Each structure stands twice: as structure tokens, then as C-alpha cells.
Amino acid sequence: MTVASRLNPPLKWAGGKRWLIPHLLPLWEQYTDYRLVEPFCGGLAVSLGLAPKRALLNDINPHLLNFYRWLQKGLVISSEMENEKETYYRARARFNALIKTVERDSKEAAGLFYYLNRTGYNGLCRFNRKGEFNVPFGRYKRINYVRDFRDYAPLLQRWEFELGDFTALETSSGDFVYADPPYDVEFTQYAQQGFSWDDQVRLAQWLHAHPGPVVASNQASDRIVELYGDLGFTLTFLDAPRRIACTGDRTPAREILALKLNA
Ligand SMILES: C[S@@+](CC[C@H](N)C(=O)[O-])C[C@H]1O[C@@H](n2cnc3c(N)ncnc32)[C@H](O)[C@@H]1O
Structure with missing residues (x-):
């Protein structure tokens, strides 16, 4: 293999x-x-x-491309990742603030994008007219978050x-x-x-x-x-x-x- x-x-x-x-x-x-x-x-x-x-x-x-570019560099996510409603909405607000600035392509934005994708409803990626990510909390029973993506770097x-x-x-x-x-x-x-x-x-x-x-x-x-x-x-x-x-x-x-x- x-x-x-x-x-x-x-x-x-x-x-x-x-x-x-x-x-x-x-x-x-x-x-x-x-x-x-x-x-x-x-x-x-x-x-x-x-x-x-x-x-x-x-x-x-x-945001997808920014995430992959950070995977190429060997992303390790250090921010909070919890399958919990308040943490989710706090992360969503932080992500929406970052993507309006030059920080859109930052490592923090890449980590938040991963967390929102895994934790939000159905893995959707949807934005409102103001360009804000507006997917609601996903209510999953259990999520296995990955923090360390270094295995992806050599291939990517x-x-x-x-x-x-x-x-x-x-x-x-x-x-x-x-x-x-x-x-x-x-x-x-x-x-x-x-x-x-x-x-x-x-x-x-x-x-x-x-x-x-x-x-x-x-x-x-x-x-x-x-x-x-x-x-x-x-x-x-x-x-x-x-x-x-x-x-x-x-x-x-x-x-x-x-x-x-x-x-
Ligand atoms: C069906 S998904 C691809 C799924 C992928 N094959 C997989 O297995 O995960 C379609 C993708 O097209 C992208 N997309 C939409 N319009 C596009 C365009 N005009 N040019 C390039 N990509 C576009 C979307 O962002 C989305 O990620």
C-alpha cells in the first residue's frame, strides 16, 4: 500500500x-x-x-485553497476544537473577522476552516450576502478532530x-x-x-x-x-x-x- x-x-x-x-x-x-x-x-x-x-x-x-496550502507546509492546529455550540459560534465569528482582512490566508484561518467544516452542519460551506460563513452548529454525537496534518505534507x-x-x-x-x-x-x-x-x-x-x-x-x-x-x-x-x-x-x-x- x-x-x-x-x-x-x-x-x-x-x-x-x-x-x-x-x-x-x-x-x-x-x-x-x-x-x-x-x-x-x-x-x-x-x-x-x-x-x-x-x-x-x-x-x-x-478558504479551501488556503487550507491545502497550509497542509503542504505541515499544518498542526493549535486553536481550541470542541464539539460544543458556544465554541463553534465563537470560532465562526473569529473566522468571519479574519477573512475580511489579509489574515484570510493565515494559519489560524486554515485551522478554523477545518474546525468549522468538521463541526458545522453537514460539512457545508455556505456564505451570506455579506460574505460571512453562516453554517449552523452541526450537532454531531462525536467528532474525531485531527490536529496534526504533517503526514499530508510530503505528498501535497x-x-x-x-x-x-x-x-x-x-x-x-x-x-x-x-x-x-x-x-x-x-x-x-x-x-x-x-x-x-x-x-x-x-x-x-x-x-x-x-x-x-x-x-x-x-x-x-x-x-x-x-x-x-x-x-x-x-x-x-x-x-x-x-x-x-x-x-x-x-x-x-x-x-x-x-x-x-x-x-
Ligand atoms: C463536486 S465538488 C468537487 C468534489 C471533489 N471531486 C471531491 O471528490 O471532493 C465541486 C467543486 O467545484 C468548485 N467550483 C465551483 N465553481 C467553480 C469554478 N467556476 N471553477 C473552479 N472550481 C469551482 C467548488 O468550490 C467545489 O469544491
């Missing part, structure tokens, strides 16, 4: 694709010399599961992290792109950013133009099936397991993998 496969995704992240690893591994195994590019790296379930030697991992959420130091919209990424034929955008229709509020139908179309065209291999995940809505089908992708249908939805709905969803391999 490699070092990487022992590392669990450190955060709870909506749409986490750990369940997809057994489906992705046989595809990835033909390309392990390639750089893995994830335009929507989210909770790192896929990159930690595939453990590439080289990777370019991107997301539009600045080999990878590059980028913050921004996926179209800013520069890719080439030596890149294997795995794209897992916010699902079509539901689930579109990540980091204050909606991901509209226009964004889905923009993404499919961007992936189509990529000169190397591509695997894209999405909800198998009719229009997604049509979009990727018309662009000549090969489609595979899967049943996704329970997922976190804002409504608390955990029914399985029909999922597609759109493939453009041997490119």
Missing part, C-alpha cells in the same frame, strides 16, 4: 467522490505518467485516492494548487483531466458561486478542446447527457451512493462519467 492511499480526505466536502475511485483507477492506470489535473478538486477525495506523482489541483474556494508538496475559475488553467497533451463540477440543477451554491447551465456548457467545451485524456463526472440529467454525447464523449452511467444535500435528502442519484481517452 502506498503512503498516499492511507491518507483520508481531511474535510467533509459535498459531492466527495471517494466512492468513484474503484471506477476511476482502471482508467487512470493507463496514464500514471501523466499529470493529474483537477479543475474542481473540492475535498481531494480523487487526488488522494489516485495518488498521482504530479498534479495540478484547482478550486474556486479561497509534490502537487501544485491553484485558486480560480477552471478556464484559467493551462493544460497540455500530457495532462489527464478529471473534472467534477458542481452538479447540474441541484447543489449549485459553492463558495458564493452558482454554477449555471452556461458554466456547464463552457466546461464541456473546454474539456472537449483539451488535447489529452478527459474524464468528467456529472449528474445524468437529460441535458448533460445530450451535451457530452453531442461533443462525442463516451458515456457510462453509475448509481451514486447517498450524498449530502442541503435539504438533508440522501437519495441516490444517477451519475455519468463522460470519457475522452486515448487522446
Whole structure:
């Protein structure tokens, strides 16, 4: 077993694709010399599961990226972490004060982001119009907090992290792109950013133009099936397991993998 496969995704992240690893591994195994590019790296379930030697991992959420940059440096969290309502709301207020300043990218903000993610409702990452994190206390029975993330540093130091919209990424034929955008229709509020139908179309065209291999995940809505089908992708249908939805709905969803391999 490699070092990487022992590392669990450190955060709870909506749409986490750990369940997809057994489906992705046989595809990835033909390309392990390639750089893995994830335009929507989210909770790192896929990159930690595939453990590439080289990777370019991107997301539009600045707090997520700050957390990963501190993991690269070997984060050890020293602030208070308790599964307790008052401590949670105090930490939330402190986090909201920090992110309005240059301290947004501080080690303290990274530690608070981890604590809020583990302790808040359903691992959601949601902000109000003023840009304040507003997820309520999660009421979990028990939480196993991790303080020392130094085991992640050697692997994450080999990878590059980028913050921004996926179209800013520069890719080439030596890149294997795995794209897992916010699902079509539901689930579109990540980091204050909606991901509209226009964004889905923009993404499919961007992936189509990529000169190397591509695997894209999405909800198998009719229009997604049509979009990727018309662009000549090969489609595979899967049943996704329970997922976190804002409504608390955990029914399985029909999922597609759109493939453009041997490119
Ligand atoms: C479904 S999640 C990815 C989950 C990830 N594959 C995992 O297994 O944990 C989608 C991610 O896309 C990010 N995102 C939303 N809009 C984006 C954009 N325009 N460019 C880049 N990332 C974006 C969100 O912040 C979120 O983390």
C-alpha cells in the first residue's frame, strides 16, 4: 500500500467522490505518467485516492485553497476544537473577522476552516450576502478532530494548487483531466458561486478542446447527457451512493462519467 492511499480526505466536502475511485483507477492506470489535473478538486477525495506523482489541483474556494496550502507546509492546529455550540459560534465569528482582512490566508484561518467544516452542519460551506460563513452548529454525537496534518505534507508538496475559475488553467497533451463540477440543477451554491447551465456548457467545451485524456463526472440529467454525447464523449452511467444535500435528502442519484481517452 502506498503512503498516499492511507491518507483520508481531511474535510467533509459535498459531492466527495471517494466512492468513484474503484471506477476511476482502471482508467487512470493507463496514464500514471501523466499529470493529474483537477479543475474542481473540492475535498481531494480523487487526488488522494489516485495518488498521482504530479498534479495540478484547482478550486474556486479561497478558504479551501488556503487550507491545502497550509497542509503542504505541515499544518498542526493549535486553536481550541470542541464539539460544543458556544465554541463553534465563537470560532465562526473569529473566522468571519479574519477573512475580511489579509489574515484570510493565515494559519489560524486554515485551522478554523477545518474546525468549522468538521463541526458545522453537514460539512457545508455556505456564505451570506455579506460574505460571512453562516453554517449552523452541526450537532454531531462525536467528532474525531485531527490536529496534526504533517503526514499530508510530503505528498501535497509534490502537487501544485491553484485558486480560480477552471478556464484559467493551462493544460497540455500530457495532462489527464478529471473534472467534477458542481452538479447540474441541484447543489449549485459553492463558495458564493452558482454554477449555471452556461458554466456547464463552457466546461464541456473546454474539456472537449483539451488535447489529452478527459474524464468528467456529472449528474445524468437529460441535458448533460445530450451535451457530452453531442461533443462525442463516451458515456457510462453509475448509481451514486447517498450524498449530502442541503435539504438533508440522501437519495441516490444517477451519475455519468463522460470519457475522452486515448487522446
Ligand atoms: C463536486 S465538488 C468537487 C468534489 C471533489 N471531486 C471531491 O471528490 O471532493 C465541486 C467543486 O467545484 C468548485 N467550483 C465551483 N465553481 C467553480 C469554478 N467556476 N471553477 C473552479 N472550481 C469551482 C467548488 O468550490 C467545489 O469544491
